[in-house]
Amino acid sequence: MSGYVSAQLSILCLNIIIAYAIFLPAASGQLNLGAGGFAIIGGYVGAYLNSSFDGLGWIMPISIPLAALATALIAFCLSFPILRTRGVYMVLATFAFAEVVAGIVLNMEVVGGAAGFPVDGHADISVLAPVTLGVVVFCWYLMSTRFGLALRSVHDDENVATLFGINVRWVRVAAFTLGGLLGGLYGALYGHQYNYIEVQNWNVLFNIYVLLYVLLGGTQTPYGPLIGALFFTFVPEMIRALGEALNSDLIADGRFALFGALIVLMMVFRPEGIVTRTLIERIVGRKSALSES
Amino acid sequence: MLLLQQIINGLMLGGVYVMVAVAFTLTIGMLNFLNFTIPALFMISAMMFWATMSGGFGEGFDALFGSVLPIGAQWVVAVVLALLAAVLCSLIIERFTYRYMRTRYGDATEHAIPLVSSLGFLIILEHVVIMIWGTDPLSLESPFGSATFRVGGLLIGIPQLISLLLSIAIVAALHQLLKRTKIGRALRSIAENPDTALLLGVDVKRIVPVVYVVTGLLCAIAGILFTINYRTVGPYMGEQVATIAIAGMVLGGLGNIWGAIIGGLIVGLLEALATYWFGADIVKVPIWGLLLLVLVIKPTGLFGQSAIGKGKF
Numbered sequence: 001m002s003g004y005v006s007a008q009l010s011i012l013c014l015n016i017i018i019a020y021a022i023f024l025p026a027a028s029g030q031l032n033l034g035a036g037g038f039a040i041i042g043g044y045v046g047a048y049l050n051s052s053f054d055g056l057g058w059i060m061p062i063s064i065p066l067a068a069l070a071t072a073l074i075a076f077c078l079s080f081p082i083l084r085t086r087g088v089y090m091v092l093a094t095f096a097f098a099e100v101v102a103g104i105v106l107n108m109e110v111v112g113g114a115a116g117f118p119v120d121g122h123a124d125i126s127v128l129a130p131v132t133l134g135v136v137v138f139c140w141y142l143m144s145t146r147f148g149l150a151l152r153s154v155h156d157d158e159n160v161a162t163l164f165g166i167n168v169r170w171v172r173v174a175a176f177t178l179g180g181l182l183g184g185l186y187g188a189l190y191g192h193q194y195n196y197i198e199v200q201n202w203n204v205l206f207n208i209y210v211l212l213y214v215l216l217g218g219t220q221t222p223y224g225p226l227i228g229a230l231f232f233t234f235v236p237e238m239i240r241a242l243g244e245a246l247n248s249d250l251i252a253d254g255r256f257a258l259f260g261a262l263i264v265l266m267m268v269f270r271p272e273g274i275v276t277r278t279l280i281e282r283i284v285g286r287k288s289a290l291s292e293s
Numbered sequence: 294m295l296l297l298q299q300i301i302n303g304l305m306l307g308g309v310y311v312m313v314a315v316a317f318t319l320t321i322g323m324l325n326f327l328n329f330t331i332p333a334l335f336m337i338s339a340m341m342f343w344a345t346m347s348g349g350f351g352e353g354f355d356a357l358f359g360s361v362l363p364i365g366a367q368w369v370v371a372v373v374l375a376l377l378a379a380v381l382c383s384l385i386i387e388r389f390t391y392r393y394m395r396t397r398y399g400d401a402t403e404h405a406i407p408l409v410s411s412l413g414f415l416i417i418l419e420h421v422v423i424m425i426w427g428t429d430p431l432s433l434e435s436p437f438g439s440a441t442f443r444v445g446g447l448l449i450g451i452p453q454l455i456s457l458l459l460s461i462a463i464v465a466a467l468h469q470l471l472k473r474t475k476i477g478r479a480l481r482s483i484a485e486n487p488d489t490a491l492l493l494g495v496d497v498k499r500i501v502p503v504v505y506v507v508t509g510l511l512c513a514i515a516g517i518l519f520t521i522n523y524r525t526v527g528p529y530m531g532e533q534v535a536t537i538a539i540a541g542m543v544l545g546g547l548g549n550i551w552g553a554i555i556g557g558l559i560v561g562l563l564e565a566l567a568t569y570w571f572g573a574d575i576v577k578v579p580i581w582g583l584l585l586l587v588l589v590i591k592p593t594g595l596f597g598q599s600a601i602g603k604g605k606f
Contacts, residue, residue, distance in 0.1 A: 031408075081589040088327050091408075092543050093588045096581040099536070103578035114574065204532050208329075208412055215409050257420035263413030264389050271406045 006125045010193055012233045013125070013132040014186060019213040019225035020139045021182035026219045027143070028175045029155040030083070034094030035210040036202035037101040038183025039190065042071040043197045044111050046188030047119045054112070060121035060192060067188035068181050075180020079173045098207055106199045116198030123192035131189065135182060136226060142178075143222040151175055155219070216266055218273020227274045235259060298447055299569040300562060305450070305522070307561020308457035312515035313538035314545070314553040315464050316508045322548025323484045323504050329411040330386050331512055331538075332531030333418035337382055338375035338513035340422055343433050343526040345371035376513045383509030386414050387502050415531075422528045430527035433520060456518035461554065463514065467507065468550055476503060484548070537564065540584045546594030556595070 018035055025032045046067030048055040058066075078097065085093045111117045142148050150171045153161040158168050191197040209232065217228020236255050243252030251258070266274070313335060320328040344350050346367060390407040441450050471477040479500045482490040491497050519534065520526055541560040545552025560580055567579045587594060 085588055085592045088321065088547065089543070089588060089592050091327065092539065093585060095536075096540070096585040096588065099577050099581035100585060103575060103581065107575050107578070204536060208415075212409060212412060253424050254420065257417050257424065260413045260416030260418075260420065263416065264410050267406045267410045267413065268389065 010125050013128040015229040015233050016132050017135050018186040018210050019229040021179045022210050022214045023225040024175045024179045026214050028151040031091045032094045033091045033207050034098035036207045037098035038071050038180050039187035039202045040101050042067045042184030042187025043191045045070045047117045047191045050121050052120050064188040068185040071184020072177050072181035076177040079176040083172050102199050119191045119195045121192050140222045218275040220277050221275050224273050224275045299565045303562035303565030305453035307558035308460045309515050309519045310538045310541050310561050311554050311557030312460045312511050314542040314557040316511040317542045318553040326407045330414045332535035333415045334379045334512035335516045336531030338379040338516035339520045339526045341375040341378045342371045342517050342520050347433050379509040379513035383505040387505040419528050430525045433524050452521045540580050543594050546596040549596045552596035
């Protein structure tokens with residue numbers, strides 16, 4: 001595998017994991033614009049546990065899960081105040097959370113502040129790929145369980161979900177916490193993949209892009225985030241390759257502008273995301289028990 | 294004395310945040326839509342202003358305008374171009390967010406579509422500017438020099454003072470527009486319920502673009518004032534300013550124009566004082582920490598109404 005391909009695949013794996021981290025709360029109707037906050041916590045906890053020079057020097061199989069669990073714990077504690085807010089307020093509260101985390105870590109000298117923080121253990125594609133596969137399979141399975149149904153019913157109508165005996169509050173807390181777990185996992189893996197992290201990796205644009213992965217892929221089915229992450233990872237690269245093939249600087253330089261235009265057009269033609277329940281019904285040719293709504 | 298100077302600086306900076314925060318709060322209050330293109334509109338107008346003033350359009354453009362206008366009047370063209378660009382972009386954005394949603398679904402707020410489309414436009418506009426002028430911050434000669442005066446040892450910049458007064462005046466005018474004129478009444482009825490407004494004879498399709506035009510104008514004026522005061526522009530300036538303006542808007546309460554003014558001034562003050570006491574790096578923590586605290590304790594902000602912003606997406 002050439003260096004370029006494995007680098008692209010690593011990015012893809014990381015993007016898929018963070019997309020599912022945002023998908024789980026989004027499936028229950030909560031838009032989380034604070035992906036960066038989770039990523040920073042996971043990344044820095046993982047780095048601190050693993051780094052032998054400034055940190056504790058623990059091995060990678062311990063540092064990564066611990067980082068994910070620590071992030072999940074923070075997400076759990078945070079979910080109670082944040083879930084009091086709704087709609088636009090929730091988007092802004094999660095965004096504020098990410099900004100506060102970024103601001104605090106930027107000023108923590110123990111993890112290097114603005115200079116960034118090195119990580120010793122290296123997680124290459126042979127680690128990333130199985131973990132990503134595990135995350136995807138876990139989320140697909142989760143959405144097919146009773147809990148997944150509960151998530152979707154909360155998304156569609158909270159009051160009806162309550163009438164059917166679903167504890168809406170706990171479903172939301174669980175979705176948010178699981179999202180935090182995956183977000184922390186993403187951050188820790190990112191640190192171990194690049195052996196170096198800095199807060200600026202997870203800025204405002206990162207938060208926006210991750211939310212777009214999920215909304216463009218579609219929140220109705222568990223396949224959406226996968227497609228969204230694939231789209232976001234490969235389409236800009238494809239436009240760049242196209243620009244190079246046509247020898248056109250305009251296309252190569254303007255690939256993100258073109259990409260933004262694609263996003264707008266996607267919303268015009270497929271407002272519920274690329275993958276929807278009806279699309280899957282059409283492809284599979286039958287109605288599954290889960291896709292009636 | 295130094296503290297008092299910082300308070301003045303904070304209020305001046307707050308003036309810019311006020312305009313952007315009012316633009317946000319207007320779209321959210323009237324159309325229930327968090328318009329993420331506002332940072333881009335702010336940035337586009339600032340870049341237009343810079344480009345006209347500093348030759349960013351190339352020599353042909355400058356020669357053309359130099360032959361028509363005297364040198365001193367260049368800034369008039371710059372202001373007009375900046376306003377035009379922002380309004381034009383805003384109207385294009387209206388087609389793909391509010392109008393599209395309403396014609397197709399009869400309701401513009403049930404889905405996340407306007408939000409996502411506006412994020413798409415933010416990406417487009419930012420990268421178009423990056424394509425033309427690159428990512429580096431660009432500097433500009435102020436057309437009015439560095440006019441300042443002193444009041445008992447306090448340094449007050451005249452452009453800054455004018456911009457603070459101008460922003461409050463514009464917002465007051467906007468308030469009167471909403472309160473007294475026919476368009477204002479129509480807008481407020483749309484804010485209550487677009488369908489009822491339609492039944493009562495409000496031409497929703499023609500009134501809604503007014504919100505976008507006003508949004509564009511507010512962003513453009515804020516962008517121009519920011520450029521004159523701080524004399525640097527860049528493709529990412531919109532994000533930096535507008536995210537703090539969002540914090541100001543939420544502090545004041547969504548949909549409340551006077552709340553946005555107070556919120557904008559509070560974040561301006563907070564930014565200046567936090568920089569003064571703790572340094573520039575940490576400035577985001579108090580602002581966003583305060584916002585998080587307010588949202589958790591009083592989720593509608595300081596003066597907000599509870600009905601706004603609760604749409605399901």
